[in-house]
Amino acid sequence: MTRRHFTFPCEGSQLTASLDEASANTGLLLVSGGNEVRAGAWNGQARFAARIAAEGFPVLRFDRRGVGDSEGENRGFRSSAPDIRAALGAFRAACPQVRRVVGLGNCDAASALMLAEGAGLDALVLSNPWTIEDEAGDAPAEVVRSHYRRRMTDPAAIRRLLTGKVAIAQLIRSLVAASRPGVAEPAGLAQEMARGLAVFSGRVRLLVAERDRTGLAFLANWDKSDTRVQRCSGATHSYVEPEAQDWLIGQVLDALRHA
Known part of the structure; x- marks a missing residue:
């Protein structure tokens, strides 16, 4: 595998990219x-790209404007x-x-791809899309329920409850929040993302790490009937667990082979 670095233009700024080269005619952005x-x-992400390239698929990563080695605001x-569209053009020119x-984004990178209506890509893998608009607000009910399911299997957490070290008023508020039904349809930012994704005609995978608040x-903010959603049990936000990392690699490779 060969990794090379280069720059490409985006609205008057130079963006920096890293390309892990491979021979396949399908690539990963x-x-x-x-x-x-x-x-x-x-x-x-550099290690992730190397694993995908070792399977024969070229991978391009880049810093958007104002981040890392790239110019601009x-x-x-x-x-x-x-930025995404410019990176796609640079990828095609370099390979x-x-x-x-196929475009892969985690967190607000997934949201950006949805808002951009796919940005000209042929398929999308969207992981733990960011839909939280008010960090100070109550967590969605599904997040609260997941939190308390884990806490009730933790002996230390149970001891804290039995010895009076848990704030009862806060616990009651959280349990009330957990009892709220999930939303039936996307709203706010999630609604904008749903509209953008509806325009996209390629294949889509929506991946969720089940131990991640963002996911x-x-x-909680998405259509419950969307069959494109795949869940990874035990995974945190960046899939750092070995089993979760292998699961993510498998999902991305399958998306590349069927793009």
Whole structure:
């Protein structure tokens, strides 16, 4: 495998990319979430790209404007559609054999791909999409229920409850929140994302880590009948657990083979 680095233009700024080369005519465009650089936390995305390329699929990662090694102003995920489209064009130019490109995004990178109506990609793998609009507000009921399911299997948490070390008023508020029914249809940011995704005609996978607050909030804000949703039991937000990482790799490879 060969990894090379280059720059490409986006609305007057130069963006920096890393390409893990491979011979397949389907490639993976990896979009970073938050203000994370293209290498990912603890180099996780770089290692992930190497594993995908070792299976024969080229992978391009990039820093959007104002992040990492790229020029320009960082205006957040809602303004990143031009960056994604520019990265896709650079990917096709750097790998002339590539005919189809799958986009992968976790957290608000998944949201950005949805808001961008797929940004010209051929298929999407959307992991733990960000739908939380008010960090100060109550957590969705599904998030609260998941939290308390885990706590009730934790002996230390049970001891704290029995010895009076748990704030009862807060516990009652949380249990009331957990009893609320989930929303029937997306609303707010989730509704915008649903509208954007509805325009996209390619294959879509929606992946959720079942120990991740962002992923569970997405489920609470999303159409419960969407059969494209796949869940990974025991996984946290970045799939750092070995079994979860293997599951994610398997999902992405299957998406690349059927794009």
